[in-house]
Amino acid sequence: MHEMLEDLARGNGLRETAPWLKLLLGVASILLCVSSSGPIAPLLVAASMSAAILLLAKIPARFYARLLLIPVSFAVMGIIVILFVTGSGTVLIEVPGLPLAVTTDGANLAILVLARVFGGMCSLYFIALTTPMTEVFDLLHRLRVPTVLIDLAMLTYRFIFILIDEAGEIYRSQVMRLGYGRFRESVNSLGMLAGALFIRTWESGEALVMAMDARCYDGVLAVPEESQTVSGLSLALALAYLGAVLWVSLTTGGLRIL
Amino acid sequence: MHIMEGFLPSPWWEIWFLVSLPFIVFGVYQLNRLVKERRETLPLLAVAGAFVFVLSSLKLPSFTGSCSHPTGTGLGAVLFGPCITGVLGLIVLVFQAVFLAHGGITTLGANVFSMGIAGPVVAWLVYKAGTRAGANTYATVFAAAALADLFTYVVTSVQLALAFPGTTGFVGAFTAFAAIFAVTQVPLAIIEGAIIALVFKYIVHL
């Protein structure tokens, strides 16, 4: 039912690059986007991250294009509010009959926020599409995140994939029996699905407790090991890139489009 | 209702991280203790987390939104207490961000607070109040789920209004955000309440 970014990350072109470098690059880009006071730096991040995703990680362009549509509905609604509540500056558009107007300040803020969202989401996609979650567990372990948190996350990870398959199968079997037809039936079908899934979850939990016991569980879960070596060149390139974005951000911070 | 990556500017995203942090730290502490006492808690919590994830990634009929967490985690709040549930919410939100591109990393603090902490607490309170008052179980469950959803959406609107007060000030901005997101979030809350009540009926039936 859902395409998981995780599945694409398994076969991406940057799979062998050390996860911490990819995370450093992604998270630092996000931070640069959110802290930039002008829209140029976030747009630069969006462009370079998209290029890395398409050219280096070799993610299919059509799939990536569809991903970019996911945040649109939230972004549009949020931006509309920002446009209308920010009232200072020259009036650009007025809504006839209502006390609503778009001003230059509002438009500039909206453009800035859109650019940040765009840059931030592209950076998030970069992380999601190049770094499988299993590699992140190892990094969290090295960063001394509490073990119990990592253990819980790893077990949850494993069962997400089991339950999502089961949910998909139940959904399919309902559709074949003409569930989800009209609105009322849809709610009813979904309620049944969630109920059945809850029972399956409960049983899975009991089976998991048993499986762990049978394998002598004594409170330890192994963390997948990952190679963490990075060539000096790639580290230097990453830092140079981040430095360049920072420079752009600082020099174009005061720039306003309108 | 997930706030997406890049939407919250400084210092607001940092502030929401700081607000959520004590709950999460205390949750991890509680979790640690609980797991040491009863080892089987960990696998049970894990499948509960997976359930919340899967439930929240199902598309609801007729609307482009998705089932949010407060109700799923509300159930967790009844079983494990609100702080541990916050930890579960954190994990699920991280997975949602990187698997499904719902939410983000800098907005994680704000999302954890609205969906992992505030919503579940309301669900928990309504459920407790309802059972104590001897109200109809399904009605109570419906109310708990729907109100938790609504409260999450109210908290999110507050978060957005604080970040973008504009020239109208907080109250005006809050009204604007709350009004525009009401289009999707209010029906969603009602449908979700109904579904969770159905699930409850289903489970009781067995």
Added chain:
Amino acid sequence: MRTLIETENLTYTYPNGPAALAGVSLRIEAGSKTAIVGPNGAGKSTLLLMFNGMLRPDRGEIRFAGRPIAYDNRSLRDLRRRVGFVFQNPDLQIIAPTVEADVAFGPLNLGLPPDAVRKAVRDALGYVGLQGYERRPPHHLSGGEKKRVAIAGILAMEPDVLVFDEPTNTLDPASAEEVMELLDELASSGRTVLISTHDVELAYRWADSAILMERGRILARGSPEEVFSDPGLLAAARLKPPALLDLYNELAFRGIIDRDAPPKSVLEFTDRIERILHGHIRTGERVGDVYLCDAERVCGDELRRFIESGAVEHVGAMGTRAKEFAGRERIYPDYTYGVIDRCILKALIGEDSLIITSGGMVEHVKRRIAEYSAESGQKIPVIPVEEHKGRHGAIGGRISS
């Protein structure tokens, strides 16, 4: 026969996976029993999911009853009502909290009025032999019972075509035989039945048409004898030949047996070997009798007395209703599958047996035994057991034939 489903050059690729179907063209005849056979991952399930529009091919066309499948909501609903699909794992198909509610799911979604829904549920549960299970939670049923609930849920929508994905997987032999017998009954009532399986033995015995698949392609199609006789083909599909066919092939390689039509059953095989050795089928001093009764026309008590009197040495029950009848009347059959063959085998060694069955299958038994008698030259008497009201001990009054 009329072609019901036809596909032309179907291809399909799952998102970021290898090709699941790589050009599949086939025809399914109305009223046929077709088995799609191949190892896991051959593309069987993907193909089946296209027959009711759950998956849409990347390229190629599917025609149902001569018309290309349309993918608008209305057409899909109509198609799905006509092509019922039974999943491999009944746990993920039965979702309602009671058996009754689950079977009613389809009819309710069809928008039938309450009375019609109740009737559909009652009929479907009766068909699969699960009356009295209405209020039970599916959770506590055995694997075989769950499977039958899943089948009832589909039957309640009265489809023309029934598609079964791995119908016997994880079932134990007795439950598997029951399910296969149910499939036989469904087919004999005129429905088109399609299964996917990796069990060549099962496909060989059951199907009248076989399609061998591997890596998203069709390797062979035709009668099961044709398709499964080629060991090279089966090896290419990473499948195992049925044990009897395997033995037959080796005997043929050694020149012991003629390579013509491979025997399908233990009965045929025994006869073939006996013919090689003695030129004909020998029997003991006498040929045993086969008593035959219709479960719907006989009184359980008298039948039980008849059996307890020792008049027959073996009892077989054929079909869901006959088995249900036997269970109710505390008659314990020795054979619950391959019943006719078993009883012929026993007759040939001079032992008597009783077949309990029902409806149209009574005639089927008579026909089958008559055919065998004609072919083998050994006349096996079939004695109908009927209730003669008013006369005592009427059952089993020996009628020479």
Added chain:
Amino acid sequence: MRTLIETENLTYTYPNGPAALAGVSLRIEAGSKTAIVGPNGAGKSTLLLMFNGMLRPDRGEIRFAGRPIAYDNRSLRDLRRRVGFVFQNPDLQIIAPTVEADVAFGPLNLGLPPDAVRKAVRDALGYVGLQGYERRPPHHLSGGEKKRVAIAGILAMEPDVLVFDEPTNTLDPASAEEVMELLDELASSGRTVLISTHDVELAYRWADSAILMERGRILARGSPEEVFSDPGLLAAARLKPPALLDLYNELAFRGIIDRDAPPKSVLEFTDRIERILHGHIRTGERVGDVYLCDAERVCGDELRRFIESGAVEHVGAMGTRAKEFAGRERIYPDYTYGVIDRCILKALIGEDSLIITSGGMVEHVKRRIAEYSAESGQKIPVIPVEEHKGRHGAIGGRISS
């Protein structure tokens, strides 16, 4: 043989269910291959779960290596390390997000140092033929691969006893054969292996000791030939006799074949029938050769050239390592199970074949063929294929035997 596990009058009832075990007493010998056979719901899994203390009997006693099982935490951990349990559904046994982390689960919890854990993981994955799978997440594996991960996870703890609940359920024939072959390798390395199954065919071929269960009781135990030869017993357990045994029984009823030891394989059966017809095993003009090579001692390129030259008509690969070798070297074996028998069958009709295997199984092949030659009076030449460094085209230099 030494008794390793012994139970005395075990009873067990699940909360609000009928009795799952109703007095089970049995003995499992060290180093044996035991199959517990029965329909679903017979109590097989319940019984197995008692062997490693996952369930505690209501009444009765279980002794492991002569000592009654203790149920304190420490003893249970020790028992579970020694008695490895492979669940029916690998999805519910695999815990961790990657193959490597999952296999490491047992050793880590046993408190082994990191290097020992790494070695245990490497060895176990090597054993089941899954090197290179370390970083994969379990949800991207096929059913057969998941099963092997589950087995590796248990092997990494180096148990003395391996318990498999329905090891081949839901697997397709090729994967099922691979798993059964793995079980054979485990048993031949001295471990005690126990399986539960409803597949009589499988138990008949694989086990050296069979226990027939139904309704929480033991119906029979002994050698598979003894236990499965009684059709009445199998019918009572609602199971199907293996096809070959069924045919054998019918031939015996008709007096065509002597009722002594039933044949276990197609090879034995073919020979039996040929003896009845001709008094001895005939062959064509010549007996075919069986070439035999050790995958660990031969160069893949040369072997591939040897096969491509057409020197042999059939290639078989035996064992996980040999199959892995074949896959790596792009050699496509015709036979991947029952390899020795297949090659003998081919030799008898004058065709040459090559067996690729490894380690101790090389000797096993030689022994088996020598035994067959002695019994049947047909000498089948076994020609070792070895690499002669420096000489070109050395493989396949025909050595008369």
